[in-house]
Amino acid sequence: MKNLPVFLMGCGGVGRQLLQHIVSCRSLHAKQGVHLRVVGVCDSKYLVVVADVLTAELDDSFLLEVCRVKSNGSSLQTLANSGVCQVFSGPEVLQKVxxxxxxGKSTGLAFVDCSASAETIGVLNQVVDFGCCVVLANKKPLTVPMEDYDKLVSQPRRLRHESTVGAGLPVIASLNRIISSGDPVYRIIGSLSGTLGYVMSEVEDGKPLSQVVNAAKSLGYTEPDPRDDLGGMDVARKALILARLLGRRLNLDNMKIESLYPEEMGPGVMPLEDFLVNGLPLLDQKIEDRIKQASANGNVLRYVCLIDDARCEVGIQEVPKDSALGRLRGSDNVVEIYSRCYEKQPLVIQGAGAGNDTTAAGVLADILDIQDLFP
Structure with a gap:
């Protein structure tokens, strides 16, 4: 049985779902000859870790207790008296991590970042130097300035980040295979936000933008403040990750990012309730006019990322009705990749591109994918 030690950063929805997947897949992994040995878990305030990282592990009942405690909004500190781990807090956490x-170099330790924090990049760059593997669901470490990015990806075989774009969809793996084969990719266009995909397909049916956004919020499709989705920054990070895979030396501030709301309606200017009740309706007519213009051209509107030799941008684009993007409905993600081999008919990857379960499954697959690097 191959034992692969795992350390998890981030106990939010994705992190908790990952722990549950690890526990529920024990018998499957045993048949594959693999045992994932979780040695520690941390959030932004606390760290729980076994006394001996080389041999011990947090057992399954403890991992499920971590999930229960965090789901209830409690602190990891409540696990201090369990007798099966050490608990650290404050400044000690980062140093202990x-x-x-x-x-890591001797054990093949996998550092898994399921947080949504930019603060993990310093730790990740250090553990890469130590020879650890890094598995990311967190997009932010891959969208830092190029100097830090270059260090993080300096050992590409030890880095996996499929779940940073399209959740569990095989976007990164497919793109890497095309690039590795020497097939030049000259264009990528995709709808990479389930929230904005849902919004655009609903307004296409004639519903006002304000009504659709409020409905999406009530359904739990958006962030608590929908402007976090409507601003396009999440899509921009995903686009930057793809562009950098193609060798583009870009930073976020080099990109054109279209927001669906103006600056004067931003979070620092307009309170959330004011935006939902009074701000959003002011945007309805502009979107409606753009939809009518697209329809007159035989097209539909989608909020997409567009990457080619000249551009890396995100925003509303007209796309043909009969294309994969044009047929997109609901909250699915879809990516079209054009290359020499996929010139007339692009490689299309489509499916659920959001959700804790889907994202965590992608992370788990990435963890298992690195096992062959170690004896």
């Missing part, structure tokens, strides 16, 4: 990483 780095200390754990120093053991």
């Amino acid at each position: 780095v200390d754990i990483g120093r053991l």
Whole structure:
């Protein structure tokens, strides 16, 4: 049985779902000859870790207790008296995490970042130096300035990040296979936000933007403040990750990012309730006019990322009705990849591109994918 030690950063929805997947897949992984040995878990405030990272593990009942505690909004500190782990807090957390990483070269330790924080990049760059593997659901470490990015990806075989674009969809893997085969990719266009995909397909049916956004919020499709979705920054990060895979030396501030609301309606200017009740309706007519213009051209509107030799941008584009993007409905993601081999008919990847379950499944597959790097 191959034992693969795992350290998890981030106990939000994706992190908790990952722990549950690890526990529920024990018998499947045993048949595959693999055992995932979770040695520690941390959030932004606390770290729980086994006393001996080289041999011990947090057992399954403890992992499920972590999920229960965090789901209830409680602190990891409540697990301090369990007797099966050490608990660290405050400034000790980051230093202890780095200390754990120093053991990575000898153990094949996988650092898994399921947080949504930009603060993990310093730790990740250090553990990469130690020879650890890194598995990311967190997009932010891959969208930092190029100097930090270059260090993180300096050992590409030890980095997996499928779930940073399209959740569990095989976008990164497919793109890497095309690039590795020497097939030049000259264009990528995709709808990479389930929220904005849902919004655009609903307004296409004639519903006002304000009504659709409020409905999406009530259904739980948006962030608590829908402007976090409507601003396009999440899509921009995904686009930047793809562009950098193609060798583009870009930063976020080099990109054109179209927001669906103006600056004067931003979170720092207009309160959320005011935006939902009074701000959004002011945007209805403009979107309606753009939909009518697209329809007159035989097209539909989609909020997409567009990457080619000259551009890396995100925003509303007209796309043909009969294309994969034009047929897109609901909250699915779809990516069209054009290359020499996929010139007239692009490679199309489509499916659920959001959700804790789907994202965590992609992370788990990435963890299992690195096992062959170690004896």
